[in-house]
Amino acid sequence: MLKIIEKTKIWFALSLTVILIGIGFMVFRGLNFGIDFKGGTEILIQMKDDFNKQEADDIAKKYTEDLVSNVVDGNKYKVKSSNLDSQHVSDLVNELKEKYELDDNPLVSQNEIGASVGNDLKKNSFISLSIALVAMLIYIAIRFEFKFGIASVIALAHDVLVTLSVYAIFDIQINTPFIAAMLTIVGYSMNDTIVIFDRIREISRGNRRKDVVEIADVSLTQTIERSINTTLATLLTIIAINILVPSVRDFAFPLVVGIATGAYSSIFIASPVWVILKKKMKRKVVAE
Numbered sequence: 001m002l003k004i005i006e007k008t009k010i011w012f013a014l015s016l017t018v019i020l021i022g023i024g025f026m027v028f029r030g031l032n033f034g035i036d037f038k039g040g041t042e043i044l045i046q047m048k049d050d051f052n053k054q055e056a057d058d059i060a061k062k063y064t065e066d067l068v069s070n071v072v073d074g075n076k077y078k079v080k081s082s083n084l085d086s087q088h089v090s091d092l093v094n095e096l097k098e099k100y101e102l103d104d105n106p107l108v109s110q111n112e113i114g115a116s117v118g119n120d121l122k123k124n125s126f127i128s129l130s131i132a133l134v135a136m137l138i139y140i141a142i143r144f145e146f147k148f149g150i151a152s153v154i155a156l157a158h159d160v161l162v163t164l165s166v167y168a169i170f171d172i173q174i175n176t177p178f179i180a181a182m183l184t185i186v187g188y189s190m191n192d193t194i195v196i197f198d199r200i201r202e203i204s205r206g207n208r209r210k211d212v213v214e215i216a217d218v219s220l221t222q223t224i225e226r227s228i229n230t231t232l233a234t235l236l237t238i239i240a241i242n243i244l245v246p247s248v249r250d251f252a253f254p255l256v257v258g259i260a261t262g263a264y265s266s267i268f269i270a271s272p273v274w275v276i277l278k279k280k281m282k283r284k285v286v287a288e
Contacts (some may be wrong), residue, residue, distance in 0.1 A: 004268065005213045005275050010160075011268035015158055022165020031168055034068055034175035035113060037122055040082035043089055044108040051100050053247065059095050063088040068175055070247045076108060080147045084287045125179045129160065132186050140197070147277040148197050152190060154260075155270035158191050162261045163254055170251070181254035189262030192230070193270045196223050200274070212278045216271045224267060231263035 004011075035042070047056070053069070056077055064081035072078050079092070093107050133153050141149035160182060167174055191280050199219040207215060235256060242252035 001217055002224065003217060004220050005216045005272055007273070008272040011272060015162065018165050019158075019161045022161065022168045025168035025171075026164070027211060029168070029171070031164070032171050032173045033122075034066065034173045035082045036068075036082040036175040037119075038082050039113045040066075040080060040087065041111055042078065042080045042109075042111045043084070043093075044072065044110075045079070045096060045102075045172040046106045046108050047075050047096070047102065048100055049075045050076070051075070053077070055099070056096060059099065060092055062095075063092045066173065068173070068250070080113075088158060094261060119211045121176065128179065129182060129186070133157065134181055136186065136190050137205075140194070143194075144197055144201055146203075146245050147274055147281070150277060151270045151273040152193050152197070154273050155193055155265040156189055158188050158265045158269050159185055159258055159261045162265075163258045166257050167254075173249050173250075177251035179246075181251050184255060185258030185262055188234075189258055189266060192227055192262060192266040195226065196220065196266055196271055197274070199223050200271070212275050212282075216275050220267060220271055226266060227263055231259060234259055 053071055057067060057069055060069060060079050064084045065081075066082055068080040077096070084092075089107075089110060096102065097106055108236050133156055136156060137149045137153045139149075140152045163182065163185065166172070167178075196219060199222055200215060203210075203215050237240055238252050238255050238259065242249055242256060245252070
């Protein structure tokens with residue numbers, strides 16, 4: 001039987017170290033928000049079906065320092081930047097037009113994204129994540145018990161904070177796909193946690209006099225192989241997508257970080273937190 005709960009201080013210390021370093025970077029340098037949050041210019045250019053996105057990106061980087069690009073409808077090149085003025089837009093379109101022999105007027109649209117829109121997006125993103133966490137707490141509290149709900153929400157908050165810390169430490173740009181990825185991470189991590197909690201509940205029913213540490217260790221021992229194998233299979237797929245499909249990296253990369261972190265928190269954070277809450281309740285009952 002694995003002795004995971006007995007090393008709770010080590011698991012907590014590892015997570016706290018990463019989170020505290022990340023918070024330090026967030027406080028002194030801040031998060032690297034992209035155009036979706038800061039505001040800027042968005043243009044859509046009609047390309048030919050066989051255009052090379054990487055080559056187009058190399059051209060676009062001559063005119064902007066914070067390029068965010070993707071392909072829409074198979075042959076439309078979307079570019080976003082916070083410092084792309086009208087002259088740069090004109091120069092970029094002309095160079096792409098010459099490079100790929102485009103039509104006379106390939107610029108489909110040009111939109112300005114205001115900073116106020118970015119602020120609303122930040123607020124709505126925070127609200128979305130908060131609602132997701134509260135909904136998870138209610139679901140787990142009804143499905144299992146309230147202590148399981150608290151432990152799961154703490155684990156989910158851990159996943160969000162660690163992922164944000166990685167972005168802060170390495171100064172990786174955050175755009176709207178990051179928010180979609182975070183919500184996906186919350187759901188994936190919760191699924192992993194539920195499997196472990198379900199095993200804890202089953203073992204607890206037949207062994208009510210057993211110590212909660214032993215119950216948790218047995219449950220983790222029985223489920224850890226499944227958790228690791230499932231996570232590795234998912235990670236290999238997403239890593240491949242992240243490497244081979246550049247257009248979805250803004251979504252795939254946070255998934256890689258978040259899913260790995262979610263597997264860690266389901267095993268090394270959620271279950272130890274449940275044990276702590278369970279022991280605290282027992283001490284309270286004895287004291288009364």
